[in-house]
Structure formats: C-alpha cells, structure tokens
Amino acid sequence: MNIIALIIIGAAAGFIATRLMRIEASIPATLLIGIAGALLGGLILRLLLTVMGAMAGFVGAVLGALLLIWLWQLYMRR
Numbered sequence: 001m002n003i004i005a006l007i008i009i010g011a012a013a014g015f016i017a018t019r020l021m022r023i024e025a026s027i028p029a030t031l032l033i034g035i036a037g038a039l040l041g042g043l044i045l046r047l048l049l050t051v052m053g054a055m056a057g058f059v060g061a062v063l064g065a066l067l068l069i070w071l072w073q074l075y076m077r078r
Contacts, residue, residue, distance in 0.1 A: 006039055009038050010031075012034065016034075017034060017037065
C-alpha cells in the first residue's frame, strides 16, 4: 500500500483505536498513534506476505515433486 494512503488511513485508524481503547488523547497524539500504527502494520504485513509468498512457493515445489515421484513410480515400475 502506498505510504500516503497508509498515513491517511492511519489518521482514521488512530481515532477509532483511541475510542475502542477508551483513551482520551489530543488530536495530534491520536493522529500520530494512528499514522505510526498504520506504517508499522503496513510494513509488518508486507514482510509477512513476502515470507508467506516464499513459503507458498516452497510448499508448491514440494507438492509438485511429490506428484512427479508418484507418477514416476506408477508408470515406470510397470
């Protein structure tokens, strides 16, 4: 997600988060909490998607190799 979009979304998220946690904070503090949280969450999510993407490729490679071994054993043993 674009950093500008994270900042805009973070401002709204800070407002919602302070209300859900029942914290009385000033408007600048609320905005800073939301923006920092959105940037941190966006970076963590991007990292997780990168790691999971690599893991998904590894799992797919293993499953493909298992399929080929099964087919090889099924047709080459006869």
